[in-house]
Amino acid sequence: MRFILMRFFIWPAAFLSLTACFPAKPPAVKPSAPGAAVAKPQVAAASLPPPSVLPPPRPASPVTPPRVTIREISGITFEGVSFDSRSHRLRVVDQPGGPTSRFADSSSAAKANGGIAAVNAGFFTPEGAPLGLVVSDGKISGSWNTSSLGSGVWYEAPGGGNAITRRETLGRPGAAAMSGLLQAGPLLIENHRPVSGLEATKPSVRMLILWDGGTGWWIGRGSTCTLAQLGSALAGGSPAGWPIRSALNLDGGRSSDLWISESVSGGPLLRRSPWNRPVRNFLVLVPR
Secondary structure (H helix, E strand, O other), X not given: OXXXXXXXXXXXXXXXXXXXXXXXXXXXXXXXXXXXXXXXXXXXXXXXXXXXXXXXXXXXXXXXXXXXXXXXXXXXXXXXXXXXXXXXXXXXXXXXXXXXXXXXXXXXXHHHOOOOEEEEOOOEOOOXXXXXXXXXXXXXXXXXOOOHHHOEEEEEOOXXXXXXXXXXXXXXXXXXXXXXXXXXXXXXXXXXXXXXXXXXXXXXXXXEEEEOOOOEEEEEEEEEEOHHHHHHHHHHOOOOOOOOOEEEEEOOHHHOEEEEOOOOXXXXXXXXXXXXXXXXXXXXXXXX
16 A cells, blocks of 8 residues: 555656656747738847948038238248139130220229239230130130240130140140130149249249139239249149149239239238239139
């Protein structure tokens, strides 16, 4: 009897021990009805990879209003106006009848054309004809100049873009298609580098136009120096404060004439000698 009772209690204990070794089967999942939404497994937020963070688009540089700049570089005093071509543009103002036929100086040329600044522009013959190609409001005058005084070209394309380039790069047919153009020279800086072989024996007051390769421009004058000294100074510094991609020499000496109105920050400014020689054309800075 004692043996029977022990067997009776041993079998249930063994059964419970065996069931503990085998986990219970998960409950059966009934297949979903056709068209029923299937629940997606939930993933803890902490296990998700961080979202990609893209940098914001690079904003365009702000438009800088025109301003007078005066700076001495390598003993040369530069005076002029820097501007942004997104808000202002240069306009070639020519005088088909010759010097003084329409305007006595840069001031009168600017004021008559809504300008805030102006400089004398291209070279001309003793008879007053352009010494190089000129395009003013789409009208062509002068002829293609193959000398060093015509090695560079400033132009405004029909779409409004403008640049300084070498004469051979644009070519005569391309030049004639521009809405505004002035052939002058020599180039002083090209692709951020000084041009070699510039004249080094004849000092004179210089007029010039500078470009940063984008929307930054500067027009003005440099005190008495040779072309070689001018190119070297511009290679080492900038009157406008930004790196110079291209610099083009304009007519200087007795033709030098710079006028900046009082509406320009730092103005007014007038640099025109009493013995100034009347000129054929001007570059006038006007608002867009």
